[in-house]
Amino acid sequence: MKQIMEMINDPQRVITKSWIESSYLSDGLKLEHGQADLLVLPKTTQEVAKIMHYANQNGISVTPRGAGSNLVGSTIPNGGIILDLSLMNNIIELDKETFTVTVQSGVFLSDLQQYVEQHHLFYPPDPGEKKSTIGGNVSTNAGGMRAVKYGVTRDYVQALEVVLADGTILNIGSKNIKDNTGLSLKHLFIGSEGTLGVITQCTLKLIAKPSIIETMIVGFTSIEQAIANITKVLQTLTPTALEFVEQKVAKWGENYSGFEFPLPDSQAYLIIMLDGNDRNAIDKQREQLLTTLGNVPYVIPKTPAEAAQIWAIRGSLVRAVEAVTQQDPIDIVVPINRIADFVNFTKQLEIESGVRMLAFGHAGDGNVHLCILRDELDEAQWAIKLQQVHDALYQKCHELKGLPSAEHGIGTAKVKYFNAAIPLENRLMMQKIKQSFDPNNILNNQVYIKGNHH
């Protein structure tokens, strides 16, 4: 690895095995740890290219990472080099005429959002973890709450700069809105979880910032009643966000955040966001919505601060749970007409298994987030119970024609259920693509797509 040290020639950016902090050996859950020989923090695409070229020639595994906030083990290295892109965090260009921004892949989502909003522009994808990097967002095709109206990260990627396993620098995509010029390499990299190349630069599509954002919280007497209203809402209008939270789940967030939902007597909530630029149009949408929902209690926060509190509770749920007990995050997606079936199944499974589960999530797109709580189980019991619960949940998901991952990815954590969900012939084609891009199988070779050699 001496060659790498010479290439970078900055001891603060090349850290050897015994000096690598343990958080670099894990993912966002910080439960499992791998090992690595070298941690490198490149500052330029050329440095990334040199490192990859060397690693490829010497068959050294490389695990790229942004903020390391992923939840499925993708950044748990199995030896070799950890490539930390967090120093590549420059905003390169804001092009107001084409509504695009170009950033290095290590820029935090929160920094990007803030930067473009200062210029009255708007980056619609809004994954829960704001201290994640744009490169990571692209790698997992991150979704988030505004996906109902605005779509996911995929829908906002105009162009990428990617370093392939052998060090080749690819520029794919452009600022052009339409493109039917050849196979879409761009879409292949989006959601590829670092298996096909290292994303070093992203050009993202922006929109004009909506001038009005309105939140509404609606109370129901049961989670079933809340979920039954999801389809009605979606048939009436396209909300910006549509989240469901059960009261017992909300309590965790309330305790953790120190804020409180209005309508404390409700057993379940739908939180709805509307946005736009036309006051009358939004008022009308709200009226339509209330007509659709019938006689239900609701609150419209009077100030942005009040609305922010509601979203803060929603946003804190995972952290609230983790402050109390270890949890395993599930990121299942089902067709939107199957959410009720899936949530009801989790209720039943909770009783049968004796394991607590908190369901909440992106009701508007069928993406159910589920925290499976370890509580007082010891290591061995937890492993057995988790396996049983996983098997049951993913089986149900499969029956409902859902998929194991909406936005977290497969990584190492969901390989079993990925293999069960995706037909063999599809996985074989993914393998062949992986082999084309990374014939020595050095890039993120711990995760679900493996090349030939290892």
Add this chain to the structure above:
Amino acid sequence: MKQIMEMINDPQRVITKSWIESSYLSDGLKLEHGQADLLVLPKTTQEVAKIMHYANQNGISVTPRGAGSNLVGSTIPNGGIILDLSLMNNIIELDKETFTVTVQSGVFLSDLQQYVEQHHLFYPPDPGEKKSTIGGNVSTNAGGMRAVKYGVTRDYVQALEVVLADGTILNIGSKNIKDNTGLSLKHLFIGSEGTLGVITQCTLKLIAKPSIIETMIVGFTSIEQAIANITKVLQTLTPTALEFVEQKVAKWGENYSGFEFPLPDSQAYLIIMLDGNDRNAIDKQREQLLTTLGNVPYVIPKTPAEAAQIWAIRGSLVRAVEAVTQQDPIDIVVPINRIADFVNFTKQLEIESGVRMLAFGHAGDGNVHLCILRDELDEAQWAIKLQQVHDALYQKCHELKGLPSAEHGIGTAKVKYFNAAIPLENRLMMQKIKQSFDPNNILNNQVYIKGNHH
């Protein structure tokens, strides 16, 4: 080929060389013709799989086609089998709960649009050629006029059934809205121009049909003035469609269609479509638009029939030209802030080259359609002039960071400019993908991506 006849066992669906009508040997332009040994019209996916399996084992070229309306030579066969999917034209399922429709790939776009609209749903992509098939639309990631607001075909493909070169049937995608479960094979097939597999079935996303659609035509004193207003419009709102037409171009459509644009004294027009469900909101958008445009003459058609006439003129432009002279269609896309530069360049080139060119198109997304007119040039002169004009246009497009194809594809017609526009390393990756999917290079092997063997 006897084996194929036995497989299908229906003489009306297996047509031998000398009986193949010449239109099957060409594309939508009907200028160049290839040759083929057999024309097969499968009725089921299983039949397609059997044919592909046989062709692959025997190294026989296969050229799939829908309606054959493509404009870049993709359906001009070079021997072997023509696989015509037009008999696979069943609508399989309308799923109102998940807002999806599933169709065989041979269904006409017009039939799909009509069918879903009868059920108060809406398929937003609207490519100009309505008698194209959905499979063909997916193969070229077809765009059309409503792309400004709603996006292109890619944005509406939920799932595909595809038969690979070796006869393997792949089911990719699902009705789930979010999906980060493995590499996106779906996006690889979209826009792949029949090179990676035969699309046999498509599940498409629908939206609620907007209840109000309003057209507005605005007149300008010059094409420059019209184009200068495009960015202003896009900064004010997102129209459903935003088309520009020069008056001298409009005349062709008026003569051909028998209808007339209002504002006959204008030298150029922007045609704007707004849609939605809220009358007040649309009125407000129109007011904002007129404020933005300043003191310009405009007409809002009073009836849907009047609006339809305006769109009929716009829709007839290519056919109007073709009724008078042979034309070569250009489908360049440039970043939206470069449309004026590109259109001005075509004006200059028209003078320099002495070749007439008509520019019009999708102003809202930078997609300039250009008809290059042959007029009285003989075969040899036309070949030389066309080459010169092409070279100049694609060079300018490249300078402006545009791309050779927005929605028609590359096919055989644009290979030279594809090679100039797309870096070698990107093309090599496309080749490798092609080889993974079609190792014997039998599928549409006349077009731009070639495998190893031929």
